[in-house]
Amino acid sequence: MKAFTTIFFLHFLSTLLALGDWPQWRGPTGQGHAKGSLPTRWSEHENVVWKTPIPGRGWSSPVIGGKHVWMTTAFETPADPKDAEERLKANTGGQELTLLAKVALHAICVDLDSGKVLHDLPLLEKERPQWVHKTNSYASPTPVLEEGKLYAHFGSYGTACVDTQTGEVLWRNEDLEVMHENGPGSCPVLWENHLIFHMDGSDSQYIAALDKRTGKLAWKTDRSGEMHENPQLKKAYGTPLMATFGGEPHLLSNAANWLYSYDPKTGNERWRLSYDRLGFSNVPRPVVGNGLIYLATGFMKSEIHAIKPDGPNGPETVWQYKRNVPTAPSPILVDERLYFVSDQGGVITCLNALTGELIWKERAGGAAYWASPLYGDGKLYFSAEEGLTHVLKPGDTYTSLAQNQLDGRIMGSAAVADDSLFIRTEKALYRISESR
Secondary structure, eight states, rough: OHHHHHHHHHHHHHHHHOOOOOSSSTTTTTSSOOOOOOOOOOOOOSSSSEEEEEESSSOOOOEEEETTTEEEEEEEEOHHHHHHHHHHHOOOOOEEEEEEEEEEEEEEEEETTTTEEEEEEEEEESSSSSOTTTTTOOOOOOOOEEEEEEEEEEEGOEEEEETTTTEEEEEEEEEOOOOSSSOOOOOEEETTTTTEEEEEOOSOOEEEEETTOOEEEEEEEESSSSSOSSSSGSOOOOOEEEETTTTEEEEEEEEEEEEEEOOOOTEEEEEEEEEOOOOOOOOOOOEEEEEEEEEEOSSOOOOEEEEEEBTTSSSSSEEOOOOOOOOSSSEEEETTTTEEEOOOOOOEEEEEETTOOOEEEEEESSOOOSSOOOEHHHHHHOOOOTTTEEEEEEESSOOOEEEEEOOOOOSSSOEEETEEEEEEEEEEEEEEEEOO
């Protein structure tokens, strides 16, 4: 069975790699690992191959296939102040919010070699959309790329498929809605002919799959686990991760209060496991390795849970860690060490991934972190909102290799292709390389 599982995983990985150099959020495996040589040092004036202004506003990360770099963005028309005031009376979360009269959602394609904008494609438009939190955007979910197709998802505002050669929109689906409260955040994943994504709002919570060929609903599964009665504690913004256990594909899906596993072909629930404590507004994506699932549980008191998916009595939590655990950036696993950065203050932590034992923690600096970390070329990359990226050497001591500053805020995670980092700030996309 172990050999079969290994073969199955390698087949799955080769399929993902065929989709593109960096086809989804956090790369080919969805866990933030990259191949090739990567830069250690850069600034606005050092090792920047090109810098391209990106119109609109969006926190989605770049995805890359061949010579094309894709991302999404939103063009915003502000709401009339009186209309905005009336509509915001429905907000029960007490958050700082942005409210629009209209939002136009686009896909942007940039040439990998030159940085030239090749396409600016209108995909969807929404009158009087829901509000978003001021730290979020209407174009935060990262699209998914495969050969010839881009799938762009915007939560309740819809999903669209683009022919990447012609720029033609092949289909749209605007049938699925929830009240996000803080705006969309969950990224889609591809599995065979299914495009799968979370829809966890304050009003309803489910996971859905569209037929990637037509955009029509393939399956939809409501969340089955018990949640808090307060609607604000039911929402989540997590992204599913495909994994293989016992030779079977599992769609790992983190929602409020529960980690679920689904059959990606049918949407049938395989199992669910409670976080033990309240966890909601989940953003970090799970990571998998060493026979375990590693999960940050979300808001209230975020914890790292290491979960054995095939325990004698079903899935079970084998250890927990409770200090400086992020509610936004995902953890990253390198061999038997798990690394993560706190949302505020830039405390980077290294744990023994088998036992949960603290190896080290260090306040690296940076006021706020939203981007998930990256590992490649023997280096770890942690990017702070204010444009600062720490480059570390992984290991049992904190070893800083560089601190690199760019202009503008970094809200999305980096992408990798052609021995280069691609970092999106609030205003521009950078290609960074030491080999060019």
